[in-house]
Amino acid sequence: MEPIVSTKGRTAHLRYELPHRVHDATIYPVKAPNGSTIVLYGHETGVGILWRGGRPLKKAAPLPKQPAKPAKVNGTNKDVIMIIDSDDEDTSKAASQPSVPEAEFEDEEEELDPDQLYASFVQQVSISLNTEVLHIAVPQIPAVSSLRPADTIPAIFSKRIVFTVACADCTVRVITLPLSPPPQAAKEKPLSAKSQIGEEIAKVHGHQNIPRGVTMTWTSRGNPDSKSASNDEMDVDGDDTAANTPARRRRQQQSRSRSRNQGEEGFDLLVASHSTELGGLLKIWRFQLEETSVIATHPIAPYKTLALRKPASRVAFNTAQYPKRRHSQLLIADAAGTARIYDIFASSSRRAGGSAVEPGAFVATFRSAFESAKGSAYSPPILAARKPILDIAWVSDGHHLLALLSDGEWGIWDVDRSGPSPPADPLAFSLRGFVGTSDKEGSSGGATSPKKAGRSLLAPMTPNTRRRKEEVLFQGSAPSSATARGGISVATLSSSNGAPVEDSVVIWYQSEVYKIADLTKFWTRTAASGAGNSLPSPGLSLIQDIPLLREAITSISQFDTTSQASRMAVPRDSLISAEHRLIITTGTSRPLGRDLNAMFAQEQAETEEARRTDQALLSQGELDLGGMDRLLEDMEGSGAISKSLTLGNPRKVLFASSAA
Numbered sequence: 001m002e003p004i005v006s007t008k009g010r011t012a013h014l015r016y017e018l019p020h021r022v023h024d025a026t027i028y029p030v031k032a033p034n035g036s037t038i039v040l041y042g043h044e045t046g047v048g049i050l051w052r053g054g055r056p057l058k059k060a061a062p063l064p065k066q067p068a069k070p071a072k073v074n075g076t077n078k079d080v081i082m083i084i085d086s087d088d089e090d091t092s093k094a095a096s097q098p099s100v101p102e103a104e105f106e107d108e109e110e111e112l113d114p115d116q117l118y119a120s121f122v123q124q125v126s127i128s129l130n131t132e133v134l135h136i137a138v139p140q141i142p143a144v145s146s147l148r149p150a151d152t153i154p155a156i157f158s159k160r161i162v163f164t165v166a167c168a169d170c171t172v173r174v175i176t177l178p179l180s181p182p183p184q185a186a187k188e189k190p191l192s193a194k195s196q197i198g199e200e201i202a203k204v205h206g207h208q209n210i211p212r213g214v215t216m217t218w219t220s221r222g223n224p225d226s227k228s229a230s231n232d233e234m235d236v237d238g239d240d241t242a243a244n245t246p247a248r249r250r251r252q253q254q255s256r257s258r259s260r261n262q263g264e265e266g267f268d269l270l271v272a273s274h275s276t277e278l279g280g281l282l283k284i285w286r287f288q289l290e291e292t293s294v295i296a297t298h299p300i301a302p303y304k305t306l307a308l309r310k311p312a313s314r315v316a317f318n319t320a321q322y323p324k325r326r327h328s329q330l331l332i333a334d335a336a337g338t339a340r341i342y343d344i345f346a347s348s349s350r351r352a353g354g355s356a357v358e359p360g361a362f363v364a365t366f367r368s369a370f371e372s373a374k375g376s377a378y379s380p381p382i383l384a385a386r387k388p389i390l391d392i393a394w395v396s397d398g399h400h401l402l403a404l405l406s407d408g409e410w411g412i413w414d415v416d417r418s419g420p421s422p423p424a425d426p427l428a429f430s431l432r433g434f435v436g437t438s439d440k441e442g443s444s445g446g447a448t449s450p451k452k453a454g455r456s457l458l459a460p461m462t463p464n465t466r467r468r469k470e471e472v473l474f475q476g477s478a479p480s481s482a483t484a485r486g487g488i489s490v491a492t493l494s495s496s497n498g499a500p501v502e503d504s505v506v507i508w509y510q511s512e513v514y515k516i517a518d519l520t521k522f523w524t525r526t527a528a529s530g531a532g533n534s535l536p537s538p539g540l541s542l543i544q545d546i547p548l549l550r551e552a553i554t555s556i557s558q559f560d561t562t563s564q565a566s567r568m569a570v571p572r573d574s575l576i577s578a579e580h581r582l583i584i585t586t587g588t589s590r591p592l593g594r595d596l597n598a599m600f601a602q603e604q605a606e607t608e609e610a611r612r613t614d615q616a617l618l619s620q621g622e623l624d625l626g627g628m629d630r631l632l633e634d635m636e637g638s639g640a641i642s643k644s645l646t647l648g649n650p651r652k653v654l655f656a657s658s659a660a
Helices: 078-096 184-188 246-265 439-443 450-456 463-475 519-530 563-567 596-619 625-646
Strands: 004-008 011-017 022-027 037-043 046-052 121-128 133-137 160-167 172-178 200-204 213-220 267-275 281-289 304-307 312-317 329-334 338-343 361-367 389-395 400-405 409-414 431-434 486-493 502-509 512-516 541-543 555-558 574-577 581-587
Touching: 022 574, 022 581, 037 133, 037 160, 046 133, 133 213, 160 213, 160 267, 172 267, 213 312, 267 312, 312 389, 329 389, 338 389, 389 486, 389 502, 400 486, 400 502, 431 519, 486 555, 502 519, 502 555, 596 625
Parallel strands: 022 133, 022 555
Antiparallel strands: 004 011, 011 581, 022 037, 037 046, 046 121, 133 160, 160 172, 172 200, 213 267, 267 281, 281 304, 312 329, 329 338, 338 361, 389 400, 400 409, 409 431, 486 502, 502 512, 512 541, 555 574, 574 581
16 A cells, blocks of 8 residues: 655645545554554445554475375375365364454664655555445543553553444444454455454444434543442542642542542443434444454344434534543533533432432533624524534543534634633634635634734735735635535643643544644733733644545644644644545654755765764775775865965955953
């Protein structure tokens, strides 16, 4: 699977053409044992799995040549008896060895070509499901650290890939397979009729219509819905701004000990899917997690079923992980412009008769602004409609919501009012802006009032903005909101010492892709600019020259990064899925084009290395005539420079040392 590479400055776009249609793609949060990053994508007949980078698989040694079989002799049945025994032996071996053979890897990672500094795919597998895979969901899996011991994380995540897909046959499937890439022999010869590389599939028939989305997370097997839900002791956020008092530290220690005890009891997998049946239906499933498998006992019944007012356009579990209290919060957004937060394990209430109600309740509701009336001077208020929500995501470790609306407006709802600029109206955007080739893009700061919007309109016209304005002038306005497409990708870099998380945000609208390297810094600087700071409000960076080839974007994900790369402002690599291709946007450190400074620095380094080599050979008495000529030329050059300085060359100015 070789890419088609196109470069622009220090950015390279790797385009992988696929023979089938791609509906969704995502990056698994855990790397393989060989260091590969795992890419999952849904296509017309199943799921594709790619292992990118890391240590490559060892090449299999050629099989020894088999000796020629002796000619058969008529009148004997010796060969027939041997064939029957061989078949029986193969059958017994297949029954006694159902596991996938383990792959062997090279000792070191692949050496990258200096002209093409990008990792390749060490293995690729396609799992056939005989139906289209429309949506893929992966769980949030924290890294093991001093603040997060291994016994507080399900053990299956360290051995197997666990993800959920929503298919066109109205089913939801939970799939597990080995985390390590399979050897080539496992691809050529399937393990069994139901498993090719050791995958296990739990099929759920829970909808009568095609599911429109799916999300998943994990929790403790013991429901945290009774005593723990009444207080906030479960929430062990390390990034809260509250003082770390002794009482708080005691509560955190109690929370960690409680999570370890509940971890010993086991963990469960929570899966939520939604469809348009009955005017909007949401179903939540709960599966038991074992060390190497997901237990699904048939018949599979939903853990909870919710009838929605409107069909949901997006559902997502909170990105905070257990044992934080808000890990069970489920975000439900619809096309009518409403986003609600439903807590699965919220405290149960009691009816008037005294009977208890099952846990679960809506804890917050947010609504988008009304659409502006176009084409008529007067529009009755009853016909006013809110802007549809194209996509919405949790940010800041589940404290805030980032929403993208149908007209290109995006904004942040401050759920717990802990952001840099909480608004007077808790239901309004704390930070807002516009994306897309429209006249609204000039207000991409945190402006929520006409004065602030007017300030941002005075931003200087750049060549890129002028080009986009010309496109709107000569090619027409942007597409209507009815056909608008867009999405949000949030990648979080967690700190091992309890520092605030760093969110990298990618917003795509129609065919344009925008990026925010650090949402917290962006928000803080925008709030300072709105408060009268002299620094201008920052803008979103546009990723240019993406080779979509007139295809629509179906999804965008971001690769993992390191703290060192983040400190050096190295941008994350992005995975963009179009209709029939995967595009990886990556950075390259090699000098591209006519980079004279880099060429001069490289030449200097090569000259210095040659001089050191000649000096070492001279000291050993092994320097040849060519090396002697180079040394003499260096001596002459240094002598000429010193002579020009001492003879008073008018073009050379010497300064006395300040210590003299």
